[in-house]
Amino acid sequence: MSYRKLFFAASLLIVSCRGANEQKEDKLVQIVPDWTLGGFERPAAVNPIIVPDTTTLFKDPMSGNMLKWEESDTFNPGSVVKGDTLFVLYRAEDNTATGIGLRTSRLGLASSVDGINFTRSPEPVLFPGDDSQKEFEWPGGVEDPRVAVTEDGTFVVFYTQWNRKVPRLGVATSKDLRKWTKHGPIFAKSNYPALMETSHKSASIVTTVKDDKLVIAKINGKYWMYWGEHGVKGATSDNLVDWEPVLDQNGELQKFIDVRPGYFDSALTECGPPAVLTDKGILLLYNGKNENKQELADTRFNLGTYSAGQVLFDKNDPTKVLQRLDTPFMRPMEDFEKSGQYVDGTVFIQGLSYYKSKWFLYYGCADSKVAVAVYDPNSPTDFDPLPSSK
Template sequence: MNKHITSLLAALTCLLFFSPTFAQTNGRNTLPKWAFGGFERPAHINPIISPKASSKFSDPMSGQSVGWEAFYTFNPAAVVKNGKVAVLYRSEDMTGDAIGTRTSRIGYAESMDGLHFKRRGTPVVYPGHDNQKEFEWPGGCEDPRVAVTEKGTYVMFYTQWNRKVPRLGVATSKDLVTWVKHGPIFRKFYNGKFADIPNKSASIVTRLKDGRVVIARVNGIYWMYWGEQHVFAATSTNLIDWRPLTDSKGGLKWLISPRKNYFDSDLTECGPPALITENGIILFYNGKNHPGEGGDKRFNGNSYCAGQVLFSLQDPAKAIGRLDVPFLRPMEPFEKSGQYVNGTVFIEGLTFFKNKWFLYYGCADSKVGVAVFDPAKPAPPDPLPAL
């Protein structure tokens, strides 16, 4: 055989055996060098937070005592405080009959080991008699993401839900318990052009510094990724007022979007705070699989799986890498049963604790789970379903 043909066949064989497509069709899942993971679910631990009917709270809206976390507890943020992991999670009461019709509040729990949590009896962020009533009554406060500045100010981005328009709100705290609400984040710029469109899911850029995950500046300013249908961006100088990134026509600039026939074919929704690494900025996000012909047939239609995108540190709007398959997907029974039976691992909290990375996520919109990445002994990412 001609030596050039032989070399070509060898090269093609090598490409076949090491290409992502070949790996996917054979059920293997390997991460590129820039990606984070793999994460492993600790044995016999999950779910770490579940609904609790005995928790009562005097609701400012109704004036009545309500079981504020009786129905579902899910979609958690996470941060380290005073040597403990603090998780702030979304809770739903029993006032409605479907997703989006109950009132949500944000509860607080903390842990010495990142796995076993002690909860406060009352929520720390909720719709109350404050200047945010028009944005938070009656739907409440949903889906927090939390990060901390180097000087110790905690910054929470969450969805303000008045059952008309979801809006990103921001609040700050010194102790994670007492919060000051600053309201919708996009009102100041472009004459409020983007303040009243549906907006949610903010992932502020952070970095690991001296063993702590802290809010970072990129090119001198704060930067966040946000969005549900697509991934957008915004910048800030004060962490409170955010300027959305726009395109040449004055519309929101799309950084990444759903991809046909992939696990993220329906939505690309931002997850926990993005992280600066030696390779660039990693955005962890939640991909929703399209239920029709446009989805990845290996995953349930409408299921949520976890992906990663790598953005350039020099140009944070430029995506330079992206996982073609999820690193975490619904596998356990509690991730596929409850309020959202199509299956959900909805990631929102990521923190560094005792030399490991702890990833906290919502399980089927019903409970809270955790997965752990040990850089010294990485676990494989979740295996892919057989074709």
């Protein structure tokens, strides 16, 4: 097995093959093998790339009122490429209430020809309305999009439908990213009906690079996704709309990985952007939340903080874990990642695009802003450095 960089433990100097800065670390740190993606570098002096806007107005179809629909916070983006343009779908909250999850969320659209500088549409493109999904999406709205595209150019977005009772995964499709057809909860027709009354979020459909484009792939003849925040689970589909969860031998939801006491993902393992099928396996980037209880947390990181991890699954058996990183490849480091409505700090990864021979990773910062990090395979950099022990 080859390795891009190797870390040593217990009071030794951490040395990267790429010449990373040396630092002290008194706890075993990970070996980073060649199946990982990154490191991702934050471009200088550009982040955050999307921030709240108090000037854009939208007539809410539910209340009939003109609203500043992205006044409060803009965060947790998905991304996809159409032609020569990269698009970001981002979650935007109005200012109708105070507190996480108490305002209404809608999805805004922004476009870029370099992946860094964006032009935003003045109105949201996906939002709660007086339609077939009202019971699932009102009054909380539509949240946290993960978007991908089929080979024939159909865009598919998985998002959280939030009625302030039960969060559910919903799906919508589009040909132009502006007009969307809502198809409703993805598990509505599944053989596991309990899911419709159980909280579930965060769908990462499997994609692959084909002809220099990141497109939705099939595994063993079916579409495949990873999903969930309390352990990573799976689901399959024949049509991208109706999904069946993967069950264990007891007929219950199967978990492929779970939280780990003492690690950066000790509280949550929440799926990130679309997974990527590579020659090494299926690579899932996910969001790990550190426990709020010190005795269960990785004490090198702030309690409650969100950092980003990677796990590799077998490409022929997507339920089988091959390897998993023990430490995050990204963590809150910049001021805008550590200050916002989520005060413990967040890099919440949701959008991943292969664009102009580089990988662009879009993420939410402290539930308040959107930022980008870039991995250039021809000029690789290191993962975020680990903090010293506390």
